[in-house]
Amino acid sequence: MTTLKIAVVCASNMNRSMRAHEMLKKHDYDVSSFGTNNEVRLPGKSISSQNVYNFGTPYEDMIHDLATDDLEFYSSNKILDMLERNKKIKRAPERIQSVEQLNFDLVITYENKVFEKVIIDYHKRTKRIHSHRPTFLVNLETIDSQQEAELCAKKTLDLVKKFEKYDNYEDNFEKLIEEFEEHINHNILYSVLFY
Structure with a gap:
């Protein structure tokens, strides 16, 4: 069985990537999670307002900040629950573009624009491959x-279990993706990058 080094990536390293990080960690996978935005954005009290933090700001600090601002509001919309979950997984959100070396076998994104940002970042690093x-x-x-x-x-x-099923997933990547698309009944974007 292959040991995969996995990264899960969403925009702010708050919700989608952290839920996947939690799931894979529970199953003892070697997983890291990241965001791609310039800053971390959480919903505010209105559609036009957001809570904005720098990557690297501890989840604990965000909890304190939002609970101090309006405990009832951020409890009712489950933002504090999400942050509590996140701090049990790791200290703070990380930005993939800030990671010195990307040596992952599998990177899973959860949004087309995040997928594109990861590709751009890998291509910027090509001189350092x-x-x-x-x-x-x-x-x-x-x-x-x-x-x-x-x-x-x-x-x-x-998807990770499907990768593990193959001793040589590198040579079976397209077949693996086709099988997974059939399993979820949906076409997905995919690419091969190098590090």
């Missing part, structure tokens, strides 16, 4: 809601 090893990039398009993130975490686990 050391091993010419492949990274398999797959996008599982997911609405950024807590309910959809939970469902997608299960799909993420299914």
